[in-house]
Amino acid sequence: MKLEPGAWERLVTRGLAASLDAARDLVTEIVRIDPAEAPIRVTQYLAPLVERTLRSIPESDSGARIAVANALLTLLRDAAPRTLESSDDQVDEPARMLYSVYPQSAFGTGARPNRPTIPLSDTALLTNATDEPAIGREIQLELETADDVDLLCAFVRFEGVRILEDQLRALVERGGKIRVVTTTYLQSTERRAVDMLIDLGAQVKIAYELEATRLHAKAWLFKHPSPWDYMFFMSNALKAKAPELGWFWYYWLFTTESVDGSIQSVVTSGRTTSVTVRQDGQMPSPVVLKVQFAPTGPAIRPMANARMLDSVTAIVTWPVDVWFAGSRTFRADLTFGQRKIERVVLDPFCRFPDRDPSDNVWPKGSGLPPGTPAPAPGGQGGGGGRGAAGAPTCG
Numbered sequence: 001m002k003l004e005p006g007a008w009e010r011l012v013t014r015g016l017a018a019s020l021d022a023a024r025d026l027v028t029e030i031v032r033i034d035p036a037e038a039p040i041r042v043t044q045y046l047a048p049l050v051e052r053t054l055r056s057i058p059e060s061d062s063g064a065r066i067a068v069a070n071a072l073l074t075l076l077r078d079a080a081p082r083t084l085e086s087s088d089d090q091v092d093e094p095a096r097m098l099y100s101v102y103p104q105s106a107f108g109t110g111a112r113p114n115r116p117t118i119p120l121s122d123t124a125l126l127t128n129a130t131d132e133p134a135i136g137r138e139i140q141l142e143l144e145t146a147d148d149v150d151l152l153c154a155f156v157r158f159e160g161v162r163i164l165e166d167q168l169r170a171l172v173e174r175g176g177k178i179r180v181v182t183t184t185y186l187q188s189t190e191r192r193a194v195d196m197l198i199d200l201g202a203q204v205k206i207a208y209e210l211e212a213t214r215l216h217a218k219a220w221l222f223k224h225p226s227p228w229d230y231m232f233f234m235s236n237a238l239k240a241k242a243p244e245l246g247w248f249w250y251y252w253l254f255t256t257e258s259v260d261g262s263i264q265s266v267v268t269s270g271r272t273t274s275v276t277v278r279q280d281g282q283m284p285s286p287v288v289l290k291v292q293f294a295p296t297g298p299a300i301r302p303m304a305n306a307r308m309l310d311s312v313t314a315i316v317t318w319p320v321d322v323w324f325a326g327s328r329t330f331r332a333d334l335t336f337g338q339r340k341i342e343r344v345v346l347d348p349f350c351r352f353p354d355r356d357p358s359d360n361v362w363p364k365g366s367g368l369p370p371g372t373p374a375p376a377p378g379g380q381g382g383g384g385g386r387g388a389a390g391a392p393t394c395g
Helices: 014-022 038-056 062-079 135-145 158-163 165-173 191-199 227-237 246-253
Strands: 148-152 178-183 203-207 219-223 261-269 272-279 287-293 306-310 313-318 329-334 341-346
Touching: 038 062, 038 246, 135 165, 158 165, 158 191, 165 178, 178 191, 191 203, 227 246, 261 341, 272 287, 272 341, 287 329, 313 329
Parallel strands: 148 178, 178 203
Antiparallel strands: 148 219, 261 272, 272 329, 287 313, 287 341, 306 313
């Protein structure tokens, strides 16, 4: 493979690795993929290879194409039995796509729902060019089958709402929700347009900013029965605080893995107490510690990643990326000073599905205050008690 100088973003294969080894006159930058990001990167690499392989099989032999796909699914199921648990994921023959499901009277007598020109699984930027679908008609078609609609726009005009009136009304009548966020940008938003949206059943919020308008974006979100809508919306909304959420969506939506955290040791040296947290599960999670201090002693010094619940209890948090380098242990240094620490609890609010929560407390066996009866058993990561004597209770 010829290595052209420039910016690259390609998964290192064995062939590329050999080319890199042979390119002694070039400087290369190779970055290790975060474990949480690896499934996405490998999938992006495999997708065109799978497509190329299936296209190489003659169109007349559709059975062979399906056989290759099902053989690949069998390999995946053998590698991760808990992810693909049965043969229900095998492609049925002949190859078909489900395009709609509807009762006889849902969209008229025996009428099937209209479909947008752009497939539901695709995204597109429409500019009303002559060779593109008309924006107004595409929005009408999306509205006819959407479950809910979120509209973020700089302004709303009466004429635009009027064009969509029938589809918006029908959406609300079948139980859908419409949420609109807009502004007074250029004083273009019309009162009668807002009134019409409200009359149709929409929830409308307007940002009144006289000197500057921070919101200058247009984004229709048509919600269909798919997790992708929620994933894309939340990833965009939280990108300032959580730039990379791929690990979260992968483990929480596409696997049956669990967290298996534990407190291995707590050691105090001078003003610092080091808590060694171990993660034996396949699902990563932020490290959240509840620290309880002795009632009296030296002043408790503040920590940047800590908040005090009361005068003797602190919650300390480290982000999930402490696990992305591949280590199974993390040393959480508590620099609160010399006030004695009496108790430490990992995941005190039971937010993560821990396989064995009984080892989430230090000292061991101090999960319940003296004289407190054990709570009723609950599910892993549930909202009530952890369900075993000696295990931490959820706050």
